[in-house]
Amino acid sequence: MKSPRSRRERPSKPALTRAGIIDAALVILAEEGLGKVTMRRIAAALDTGPASLYVYVRDTADLHAQILDALLGRVDPPSGQGSWRDRIHEVLGSYAVVLFTYPEIARITMTTHPTGEHYFALIESLLELLSEGGVRDEVAAWGIDLLLASVTASAVEHGDAVAKGENGNSLAPLADAIAVAPQNSYPRIVGLGGEMLSGTGPERFRWGVDVLLNGLLHTTR
Numbered sequence: 001m002k003s004p005r006s007r008r009e010r011p012s013k014p015a016l017t018r019a020g021i022i023d024a025a026l027v028i029l030a031e032e033g034l035g036k037v038t039m040r041r042i043a044a045a046l047d048t049g050p051a052s053l054y055v056y057v058r059d060t061a062d063l064h065a066q067i068l069d070a071l072l073g074r075v076d077p078p079s080g081q082g083s084w085r086d087r088i089h090e091v092l093g094s095y096a097v098v099l100f101t102y103p104e105i106a107r108i109t110m111t112t113h114p115t116g117e118h119y120f121a122l123i124e125s126l127l128e129l130l131s132e133g134g135v136r137d138e139v140a141a142w143g144i145d146l147l148l149a150s151v152t153a154s155a156v157e158h159g160d161a162v163a164k165g166e167n168g169n170s171l172a173p174l175a176d177a178i179a180v181a182p183q184n185s186y187p188r189i190v191g192l193g194g195e196m197l198s199g200t201g202p203e204r205f206r207w208g209v210d211v212l213l214n215g216l217l218h219t220t221r
Contacts (some may be wrong), residue, residue: 016048019055022066029067034104037126051058064108069116071098078125084133084211092209094203099155106155109148113120135216143216151209158201164181171197 014020024045028037043050057063076094078087097135099106107191130140178193189196200209 008026016046016052016056018066019052020046021056022063022070023061025067026070029102029105034102034108037063039063061112061155065112065114068105068109068112069114069118071102072114072116072118072122074098075118075122078129081093084129085210088126088129088133088147088213089206089209091122091129092147093205095122095148096151096155096205099152100158100185103155106152130216133213133217134219135213138221139216139219142221143212146216147192149219151205151214154205154208 014175023036024042028041028045032041039050039053042147043053046053057066072095074090074094075098078091080087082090099109126144126147127137128142130143131137135143175193175197178189178197181190181193182191
């Protein structure tokens with residue numbers, strides 16, 4: 001019979017930290033999806049009990065906020081080249097890549113507000129660029145929400161299809177419905193259906209951001 005191994009002979013486990021918990025959560029997210037990112041699953045990966053995690057993470061909402069902030073660390077900062085508008089497109093485009101890579105996180109972003117350093121860095125860089133472009137500070141303070149919400153909504157709408165390599169085919173059912181819609185009931189939808197569904201992803205994405213930027217430049221609070 002094999003003798004039980006003394007605790008003294010076992011290698012010591014690394015100390016639990018908030019950063020270590022989030023790192024483990026990110027691995028599970030990448031390999032198994034957000035549905036598997038639970039306190040119990042993270043605890044198992046770290047060889048500890050779920051209760052011990054709550055010393056570092058308050059609840060699931062806090063966990064999601066920390067995961068989101070960690071992912072925002074992958075957003076590229078402004079390159080320093082091009083106009084202020086071009087650099088905003090760079091930052092928001094990089095933000096979009098993160099959300100399109102993790103469409104489940106994009107949905108969480110609609111209701112979760114991170115407070116970490118990466119989120120603050122993103123907001124600070126956008127505020128600086130808006131100020132450089134002549135957007136009044138009080139308008140920029142409100143406009144940040146519109147810019148990020150626009151990117152998030154696009155990722156929520158199309159992220160799953162892009163992640164699966166479907167290249168925007170999520171709009172196919174809408175196109176089919178418009179094609180057979182009665183023109184006498186919906187003349188404008190039928191007439192403009194092609195335009196409504198036209199435009200490549202990057203082209204339409206950039207246009208949408210420009211609409212918001214133009215509005216921020218010319219709309220006072």
